[in-house]
Amino acid sequence: MTLKNPLPSLLFGAACLTAIPLTVQAAEAPAAAPAAAPEAGAPPSPAAVVNMINNCYACHGTDGRSPGSIPSLTGKNAEQALLQLKEFKSGQLSATVMTRHAKGYTDAELEALANYIGSNLK
Amino acid sequence: MSKITRRDFLRIAGAASATGMLGYASLARATEGGKGSARVVVIGGGFGGATCAKYLRRLDPSIAVTLVEPNAKFITCPFSNLVLGGLRTMDSITQNYDALNKKHGVNVVHDTVTAIDAGAKKVTLKSGKTLSYDRLVVSPGIDFKWDAIAGYSEKAADVMPHAWKAGPQTLLLQKKLKTMKDGGVVVIAPPANPFRCPPGPYERAGMVAHYLKEHKPKSKVLILDAKDAFSKQGLFLDGWKKVYGDMVEWVPAAKGGAVTAVDVKKMLVETSLDKHKAAVVNIIPPQTAGKIAIASGLADDKGWCPVDPKTFESKLHPGVHVIGDASIAGALPKSGFAASSEAKMCAAAVVALFKGETPAENSLVNTCYSLIAPTYGISVAGVYRVTDKGITEVPGAGGVSPKDAPDSFRENEAKYAAGWYASITSDTWG
Numbered sequence: 001m002t003l004k005n006p007l008p009s010l011l012f013g014a015a016c017l018t019a020i021p022l023t024v025q026a027a028e029a030p031a032a033a034p035a036a037a038p039e040a041g042a043p044p045s046p047a048a049v050v051n052m053i054n055n056c057y058a059c060h061g062t063d064g065r066s067p068g069s070i071p072s073l074t075g076k077n078a079e080q081a082l083l084q085l086k087e088f089k090s091g092q093l094s095a096t097v098m099t100r101h102a103k104g105y106t107d108a109e110l111e112a113l114a115n116y117i118g119s120n121l122k
Numbered sequence: 123m124s125k126i127t128r129r130d131f132l133r134i135a136g137a138a139s140a141t142g143m144l145g146y147a148s149l150a151r152a153t154e155g156g157k158g159s160a161r162v163v164v165i166g167g168g169f170g171g172a173t174c175a176k177y178l179r180r181l182d183p184s185i186a187v188t189l190v191e192p193n194a195k196f197i198t199c200p201f202s203n204l205v206l207g208g209l210r211t212m213d214s215i216t217q218n219y220d221a222l223n224k225k226h227g228v229n230v231v232h233d234t235v236t237a238i239d240a241g242a243k244k245v246t247l248k249s250g251k252t253l254s255y256d257r258l259v260v261s262p263g264i265d266f267k268w269d270a271i272a273g274y275s276e277k278a279a280d281v282m283p284h285a286w287k288a289g290p291q292t293l294l295l296q297k298k299l300k301t302m303k304d305g306g307v308v309v310i311a312p313p314a315n316p317f318r319c320p321p322g323p324y325e326r327a328g329m330v331a332h333y334l335k336e337h338k339p340k341s342k343v344l345i346l347d348a349k350d351a352f353s354k355q356g357l358f359l360d361g362w363k364k365v366y367g368d369m370v371e372w373v374p375a376a377k378g379g380a381v382t383a384v385d386v387k388k389m390l391v392e393t394s395l396d397k398h399k400a401a402v403v404n405i406i407p408p409q410t411a412g413k414i415a416i417a418s419g420l421a422d423d424k425g426w427c428p429v430d431p432k433t434f435e436s437k438l439h440p441g442v443h444v445i446g447d448a449s450i451a452g453a454l455p456k457s458g459f460a461a462s463s464e465a466k467m468c469a470a471a472v473v474a475l476f477k478g479e480t481p482a483e484n485s486l487v488n489t490c491y492s493l494i495a496p497t498y499g500i501s502v503a504g505v506y507r508v509t510d511k512g513i514t515e516v517p518g519a520g521g522v523s524p525k526d527a528p529d530s531f532r533e534n535e536a537k538y539a540a541g542w543y544a545s546i547t548s549d550t551w552g
Contacts, residue, residue, distance in 0.1 A: 047482030048482040048485070052485040054177065057549050058462050058463065058487070058489070058542075058549050059546065061549060067545060068544030068545055096523070096534050096538060097501055097538070101487070103505075104504075104516040104518075104519030104520065
C-alpha cells in the first residue's frame with residue numbers, strides 16, 4: 001500500500017503524550033468497565049497482545065501469512081503497521097472490514113499490535 | 123512495548139529448557155496432579171477443536187495434545203451453501219488432519235468419545251480405550267431437537283434435508299435441487315435463536331436462488347422463518363431484490379412464517395396461517411450443544427454450556443473447557459470464526475493455568491462473510507471483550523457492511539469471502 005501520511009513518528013509521539021493523562025484517569029476510576037472505553041487504558045501485556053494478534057490470523061493466515069486474497073501482515077515495519085491501523089480506525093484509509101475492526105482497540109493496543117507485526121511477522 | 127520478540131522468547135525459553143522447563147513441568151504436575159508433561163484432550167475436530175489443538179501446541183510445545191474426532195476428513199459448513207449454488211465442489215470444502223499431526227505434533231485419534239468422567243479426569247472412547255487428561259477441551263458443535271416440528275425427525279431428514287451439518291446432507295439437498303422441476307417452490311425454514319451460523323439460512327436462500335436463476339428460472343425460494351428479524355437482514359433483503367427480483371420471499375414469524383408441521387409424503391409445510399406445497403424442503407431444526415456435552419452434564423436446561431468467559435472453563439465441571447457452538451459465549455454468535463477465536467483464548471488460558479498464572483485478558487473477534495451472488499458479498503464483524511456482564515461487543519466497533527455501497531465494494535467482499543475461507547481453514551487445519 002501507499003503511505004498517505006509521511007510523518008508516522010509524529011502520530012506515534014502524539015499517542016504517547018495522550019496516553020499519560022488517560023492512564024491516570026483509569027487509575028482513578030478502577031471500577032470502569034474495561035471494554036467500554038476504547039480510548040483509555042494502559043498498554044496490554046505481551047500475552048494479551050498474543051491473544052489479540054492470534055485473532056488476526058483467522059483472516060490474514062497463521063503468523064500473518066495469507067494463502068488467499070486477503071493481504072498478508074508480513075513485510076511491514078511497526079511504523080507502517082501503526083499508521084495503517086490508526087487510519088483504519090479513523091476512517092482515513094478506506095477498507096471493507098478493517099475500518100470496523102480497528103475501532104475495537106485502544107490506541108495503546110494498536111501500537112502494541114503494530115510493534116508485534118513489525119518485530120515478529122516476517 | 124517490550125522489544126523481546128516471540129522468536130527471542132522461544133530462543134530464551136529453549137536455552138533455559140534444561141533448568142527452567144523442568145521447574146515448569148514439575149509446577150504443572152503439582153498444579154494438575156498429572157505425570158510427565160501436561161496432557162490436554164480435545165474433543166471435536168471442527169473450527170473450535172482443531173484450532174485449540176494447534177494453538178495449544180504453538181503456545182506451549184511441552185503440552186501433549188490429543189484430538190479425538192470421529193471423521194478422517196472434515197467437511198466445513200462454511201462455504202457448503204456455495205456448493206448448493208454451484209460455485210464450489212465438496213472436495214474444495216473438505217479438510218483433513220495431516221498438518222495437525224505432522225506439522226504441529228497433535229496426536230489425532232479417529233474415534234468417538236462416549237463418556238467423560240470429570241472427577242477421574244478421563245474420557246472413554248467407542249473403541250473401549252480411555253484417555254486421561256489434566257485439562258479437557260470439549261468442542262462438539264451442535265445437535266438437533268428432532269421433535270420440535272410435528273412430522274419431522276432424523277428419518278424425515280432423508281426427504282427434507284437439514285444440511286446444517288455439511289456432508290451427505292449437503293449432497294442430498296443439492297440432488298433435490300437438481301432433480302426438481304422448473305416452477306417449483308424451495309422452502310427454507312430457519313429456526314428461532316440461538317442456532318449455528320445466524321446468517322447461514324439467508325446466504326443459502328441467495329445461493330439456491332442463484333442456482334435456480336441459471337437453471338430453473340420460474341422457480342421460487344420461500345423462507346418460512348421462526349423469527350421476526352435476522353442477521354444482516356437489510357443487506358440480504360436489498361441484495362435479493364437487486365439480484366433476484368421477486369424470486370426470494372421471506373415470511374417472518376409475525377406473518378405466519380414459523381413452521382409447525384411437515385408432511386414428508388405430500389411435501390407439505392404447515393405454518394399457523396398456511397399450508398405450502400413445495401418441490402424441495404430444507405428444514406433447519408432448533409439445536410442444542412453436541413450430544414457428548416449434553417450426556418456428560420456440561421449443558422444447562424436449555425441445552426447449551428455455561429462457561430467462565432475468561433477461560434471457557436465449564437461452570438458445571440471444573441477442568442473441562444467448552445468452546446464453539448456448544449458454549450454460551452455472551453454476545454458472540456455461533457460461528458466458525460467465533461469458535462476459532464474462543465479456541466485461541468481457551469488455549470492461552472489453559473497454558474497459563476498449567477503454569478499457575480492468571481490468564482491474560484481475552485480479545486474475541488468475529489468476521490462472517492455471506493454471498494448473495496458470486497460477485498456480491500456482505501459481511502458482519504465484531505470485536506468482543508470480557509466485562510462484568512460476560513462477553514460483550516465493544517461499542518462503536520464492528521457492524522455490517524454499509525447499506526449503500528458501490529458494486530465494487532460488494533465485489534471486493536465476495537473476493538475476500540474466498541480469501542477468508544482460504545485463511546481460516548489453513549489457520550485451523552494447516
